[in-house]
Amino acid sequence: MTLKEKLSTSLVIGDGAMGTLLYQKGIQGCFEELNVSDPDQIEEIHWLYIEAGADLIQTNTYAANASKLARYQLSDCVEELNRAAVTIARKAAAGRAYTVATIGGVATMHQEKTPLDERLSVLREQADVLLDTDVDGFLLETFYDFEELKQILTYVRAKTTRPVIAQATLGDIGVLHTGMPLQQALEELEELGADVCGINCRMGPYHMLQSLEETATLSRAVLSVYPNASLPNVRDGRFSYQSNPSYFGDMTTSLAAEGAVLIGGCCGTTPEHIREIRKAVTEHELQPVTKTEPSRRRAAAAPELEGERITKLTEPSGQTSVIVELDPPKALSGVPAFMEGARKLTGAGVDAVTLADNSLASSRIDNLALGARIKAEGSRPLLHIACRDRNIIGLQSHLLGMHELGIRDILAITGDPAKVGDFPGATSVYDMSSMDLIRLIKQLNEGTSFSGKDLGAKTDFTVGAAFNANARRLDREVQRLAKKKEAGADFFMSQPVYSKERIEAAAEAVKDLEVPVYIGIMPLVSSRNAEFLHHEVPGITLTDDVRERMKQTDGDREAGEREGIQMAKELIDTALKHFRTVYLITPFLRYSITETLTAYIREQEKTAVISGRAAGRG
Missing domain, CATH: 3.20.20.220 (TIM Barrel)
Structure with a gap:
């Protein structure tokens, strides 16, 4: 069964975090460089997620673009690191799980100063390498700049018939950083050809559930959700997340009820979180849900400012x-x-x-x-x-x-x-x-x-x-x-x-x-x-x-x-x-x-x- 067929007939369980697991082990520096210097460690993490019940794993290529690799003087290693990542993931999957090639956004949650055309250039370079591999599909994730996501989605969609998963990152509950409602964003991604449209990172299951409650099922594409384990805690300069796998499993039923078909984990999640998702799907026999109307409506739009209007400095007054x-x-x-x-x-x-x-x-x-x-x-x-x-x-x-x-x-x-x-x-x-x-x-x-x-x-x-x-x-x-x-x-x-x-x-x-x-x-x-x-x-x-x-x-x-x-x-x-x-x-x-x-x-x-x-x- 192809990945596209699987997504159309049943719930699909994704994997969890790669970077935070490596971070918790005390590994510093470029995680993508480990694809070459320590491939066994990356393969082991893939294997642990598959053993926990993941139907789909993603390559260790989230930041494997020239812009992010330049921080480690590795910008000329784009092809080597991406191809190595695909080889490791395919070996770990060994027919037991689907493999998708991950491309992460370049813009951060702060306003991006690098021009859009420069960001797209490095994303296209990475995409061209991954498109030339035998992965089962592509995952575009953690995009804070929605235009950046739309542009790279259009580029990848034009070059492959394999499934493409496009995931934006929210600014707040139910909205992107620009204030665009999540439903509108999902519809635009579907229109551009994404097979799976969703959200990942920044929020835990609770806030992502509230966001999905404001959406309805799309006409063609299915929904995905990859929450963080929790809100992050910072101590002595190090980030950590709540150890809450059972809570993650409890939330799976609610996420599926709101239309999520592909459910995985982002920052702070571990194989234990994925094991609990698998347990919830199996015990409750969860199946894809069609939801024609949002469960919860967004609040009314902000009213106009009340009070006396002040003449603008830009309005002509007849004098200098x-x-x-x-x-x-x-x-x-x-x-x-x-x-x-x-x-x-x-x-x-x-x-x-x-x-x-x-x-x-x-x-x-x-x-x-x-x-x-x-x-x-x-x-x-x-x-x-x-x-x-x-x-x-x-x-x-x-x-x-x-x-x-x-x-x-x-x-x-x-x-x-x-x-x-x-x-x-x-x-x-x-x-x-x-x-x-x-x-x-x-x-x-x-x-x-x-x-x-x-x-x-x-x-x-x-x-x-x-x-x-x-x-x-x-x-x-x-x-x-x-x-x-x-x-x-x-x-x-x-x-x-x-x-x-x-x-x-x-x-x-x-x-x-x-x-x-x-x-x-x-x-x-x-x-x-x-x-x-x-x-x-x-x-x-x-x-x-x-x-x-x-x-x-x-x-x-x-x-x-x-x-x-x-x-x-x-x-x-x-x-x-x-x-x-x-x-x-x-x-x-x-x-x-x-x-x-x-x-x-x-x-x-x-x-x-x-x-x-x-x-x-x-």
């Missing part, structure tokens, strides 16, 4: 939009001046006060706390959020807290690395990049958490992204902006520019983006300030003329400030010819300077209106 950065102070003694600055700037007519998030990796008073305070006094806060200081859990918590405080405007940035800051030994998190963060904030706007769980309401964030207007290759920088826009960026804020020509070049470069670009202007205050920015701050370049003008004021604080304001006004004059959006950056909490420049912008607008009217009368 001005946002001003006022950096949170490092010391508590600086808070009164900060609060007074926010009041003055709001009174001067700025559209938002933007607060950096520990810029240059130097610790400052929390921008969310200060943002809430200035909002309570009538200012509109725009908070920077850096990926450096918070993991995904902290980022989502921070964002939902912002939502509850009524703060809706964000600048998503990757953040300067911790090593450049004032806390020696501090570590950078970087669970994601700014582009990932933009994408995930937009997911919150759809009412879906980072894990895919329904939030019960939709956030209403407007998201900005950084623009390096001083980049040597503006065309490449604009390509990055286009990708950020595609990810969901609503507007851009540039680093400070100190050249009229650079403002004009930036305006030409971004003219086709069709989203607001706030051009950055930060007034200089002294020659030392100018030299520091030019020589030590990445992304900022001053012209020789600017540096010379500031040098003429060296030693005279008031003269330096006057000259800095004058040069900023000249830059503003150029900016207003090309942009209706300006981003003023306050130097050293000297908010009177940006207050003056905001008033200058408003005065220039009035002059332009009056001139226009006069020209009309003429």
Whole structure:
């Protein structure tokens, strides 16, 4: 009987974990390399699963692609390791079990920074080797990126008539990380030609059962489920799982009742777990079940955000939009001046006060706390959020807290690395990049958490992204902006520019983006300030003329400030010819300077209106 025939007539029992068994034995390094260096150990594990009752075993090739093998300097061993794995599995099976070739996903549960086409290239390389072997079928498992799974499924399906099992990994109960319902994902996999569609890893039997309760039987393909033994426990840096084989067996009856036809185990499962699955199938004489309707319905979609709608910074207001950065102070003694600055700037007519998030990796008073305070006094806060200081859990918590405080405007940035800051030994998190963060904030706007769980309401964030207007290759920088826009960026804020020509070049470069670009202007205050920015701050370049003008004021604080304001006004004059959006950056909490420049912008607008009217009368 072929594997396809077996799947259509009876329940099929898969094997359990390979990697965690090896890990528990104290083996470190590349498990797939053991296919060559210690094949007997791999064969023994296969044999133990078959002896426990597995109808189907998978090759030890989960991470045998060039991308993952590169961590061990084995990227040139793809063919050798995959072929060896098939030989070992076929020998262990010896006609007693079906053998499927496993291909694991490349993307992790964090947002994947490697481009999709590069990931697919290494998966296709591995697939080509395995397709040229005599396995009974193929198992695509642990795919966090659903598009990656669909693409490799399409590739394998086009090259073989043997059964293909396609298993996604959930973000939360009943949903993928994108928020896509499991039923929809299974239907899409079936449409692409998978013979078996299912889920594996990350969750134990209880949560996987809840997920299957939200699905119905597919029209052609059958369902599979490979739960972890339990949620993982970490002690002394080592992962472990509950020893619960009998519980696994008890859950088998329920999983089968929800339509699962292929049932195996993932992380933490052992031959004893598979033995209990076999025992449950035999004692209860379990057979495939057709389920035309879900046993449990998903909760209703998240409602729209309630409350007063806030005008977006991206919506035209008939005048130049001005946002001003006022950096949170490092010391508590600086808070009164900060609060007074926010009041003055709001009174001067700025559209938002933007607060950096520990810029240059130097610790400052929390921008969310200060943002809430200035909002309570009538200012509109725009908070920077850096990926450096918070993991995904902290980022989502921070964002939902912002939502509850009524703060809706964000600048998503990757953040300067911790090593450049004032806390020696501090570590950078970087669970994601700014582009990932933009994408995930937009997911919150759809009412879906980072894990895919329904939030019960939709956030209403407007998201900005950084623009390096001083980049040597503006065309490449604009390509990055286009990708950020595609990810969901609503507007851009540039680093400070100190050249009229650079403002004009930036305006030409971004003219086709069709989203607001706030051009950055930060007034200089002294020659030392100018030299520091030019020589030590990445992304900022001053012209020789600017540096010379500031040098003429060296030693005279008031003269330096006057000259800095004058040069900023000249830059503003150029900016207003090309942009209706300006981003003023306050130097050293000297908010009177940006207050003056905001008033200058408003005065220039009035002059332009009056001139226009006069020209009309003429």
